[in-house]
Amino acid sequence: MVDLIQKKRDGEQLTTEEIQFIVEGYTNGTIPDYQVSAWLMAVYFQNMTEKERADLTMAMVASGDQIDLRAIEGVKVDKHSTGGVGDTTTLVLGPLVAAAGVPVAKMSGRGLGHTGGTIDKLEAIEGFHVEITNEQFIELVNKNKIAIIGQSGNLTPADKKLYSLRDVTATVNSIPLIASSIMSKKIAAGADAIVLDVKTGAGAFMKTLEDSRELAKAMVNIGNNVGRKTMAVISDMSQPLGFAIGNALEVKEAIDTLKGEGPEDLTELCLVLGSHMVYAAGKADTLEEARQTLLKLINNGEALAKFKLFIEAQGGDGSVVDHPERLPQAKYQIELPAKNDGWVAEIIADHVGTAAMWLGAGRATKESEIDLAVGMMLNKKIGASVKAGESLATIYSNDKEIEHVKEELYRSIILSEEKVESPRLIHEEITD
Numbered sequence: 001m002v003d004l005i006q007k008k009r010d011g012e013q014l015t016t017e018e019i020q021f022i023v024e025g026y027t028n029g030t031i032p033d034y035q036v037s038a039w040l041m042a043v044y045f046q047n048m049t050e051k052e053r054a055d056l057t058m059a060m061v062a063s064g065d066q067i068d069l070r071a072i073e074g075v076k077v078d079k080h081s082t083g084g085v086g087d088t089t090t091l092v093l094g095p096l097v098a099a100a101g102v103p104v105a106k107m108s109g110r111g112l113g114h115t116g117g118t119i120d121k122l123e124a125i126e127g128f129h130v131e132i133t134n135e136q137f138i139e140l141v142n143k144n145k146i147a148i149i150g151q152s153g154n155l156t157p158a159d160k161k162l163y164s165l166r167d168v169t170a171t172v173n174s175i176p177l178i179a180s181s182i183m184s185k186k187i188a189a190g191a192d193a194i195v196l197d198v199k200t201g202a203g204a205f206m207k208t209l210e211d212s213r214e215l216a217k218a219m220v221n222i223g224n225n226v227g228r229k230t231m232a233v234i235s236d237m238s239q240p241l242g243f244a245i246g247n248a249l250e251v252k253e254a255i256d257t258l259k260g261e262g263p264e265d266l267t268e269l270c271l272v273l274g275s276h277m278v279y280a281a282g283k284a285d286t287l288e289e290a291r292q293t294l295l296k297l298i299n300n301g302e303a304l305a306k307f308k309l310f311i312e313a314q315g316g317d318g319s320v321v322d323h324p325e326r327l328p329q330a331k332y333q334i335e336l337p338a339k340n341d342g343w344v345a346e347i348i349a350d351h352v353g354t355a356a357m358w359l360g361a362g363r364a365t366k367e368s369e370i371d372l373a374v375g376m377m378l379n380k381k382i383g384a385s386v387k388a389g390e391s392l393a394t395i396y397s398n399d400k401e402i403e404h405v406k407e408e409l410y411r412s413i414i415l416s417e418e419k420v421e422s423p424r425l426i427h428e429e430i431t432d
Helices: 001-007 017-027 033-045 051-062 090-097 118-122 134-144 157-167 173-190 211-224 247-258 262-281 287-300 304-315 349-359 403-414
Strands: 077-081 102-106 144-152 194-199 227-238 332-337 342-347 375-378 391-397 415-416 426-430
Touching: 001 017, 001 033, 017 033, 017 051, 017 157, 017 287, 017 403, 033 157, 033 173, 033 391, 051 157, 051 173, 051 211, 077 090, 077 102, 077 262, 090 102, 090 118, 090 144, 090 262, 090 287, 090 304, 090 342, 102 118, 118 227, 118 247, 134 144, 134 262, 134 304, 144 304, 157 173, 157 349, 173 194, 194 211, 194 262, 211 227, 211 426, 227 349, 247 262, 247 304, 247 332, 262 287, 287 426, 332 403, 349 375, 349 391, 391 403, 403 415
Parallel strands: 077 194, 102 144, 194 227
Antiparallel strands: 227 426, 332 391, 342 415, 375 391
């Protein structure tokens, strides 16, 4: 191991066998933390070649279970988002793409942070559950083209160990380490093709377009180098996506979007990502044809009907699709009035997310209980004009005393005297 630390420290390329040796040794405990810490820091400063990145990814995939989805008919396309605030895309994309005949076999986790993960959001629907066997999961996807299951088994244990170590050694922000970490989980989960939604801006993990582009290219190259058709969309997260932030509120927004009545930005991003998923699955000859298919499925009601079928197949109350008022409701709806006239110049997404977490919409720790009813609806986005007293946001709370939440929102929604343009939603699409 000392030789391999030195080799990487000096900027040399490690072989496939050398990377496997490091990953296996660290996972089974024969190589100590302090040596792997030194190696991670060498990677941080010296970077990795494309081959090394692919080798590291596959060594982490091989460290644990791999989900076998071969029993599911068709090309299995997975979507991954690098996160953000109000990211409701999975709730819309799943049924929308499934309605186009693409199998959506989704493994999801519970969320730490601003709001819950996809599973938490879906559990705002009474009765909905993800505790199904692998056999039921595969059967549901073959029958309905869509099912969701909780992350189970021992997927990529090497990644979990390495991430914990990176977290305490200041080596998290390394493109090859981030890219291989994300892609190892997607590949172990059994996808044939992967569509990545890489966020950029204040509310994203990667704050600059340059860093987001570098991460997107790294992940696309890893996927394609290991035989998974992979592409990435770089989308804006300088403000929350859509209007809703909070679990039940985001489910309601997903229903609206599947009806064709959702926010413009959320709808557009779902059409762009969904078009790539349909195209990657071979269900359309061009991206434009895929987009037209998706628009038709929204307009004729088939996408919404698929969402209802998906909910009921996993024990949920499908009537929420027609009666969203049956979702959990907060006791209080409190408006946040603008203090003066102007234009919305900035909405600091991660601060808005923090305010939602204070209401109880997210988890600060793994033990935190989520309140599925609470959150907020933004009434104005960047570029909108505002009159004094007009509502900037509606806060959904089960507690009347929320002055700290209001203050955080006032700090997060910044008005300007000058007219401001709304930000571009899709920055780039990367296919190779």
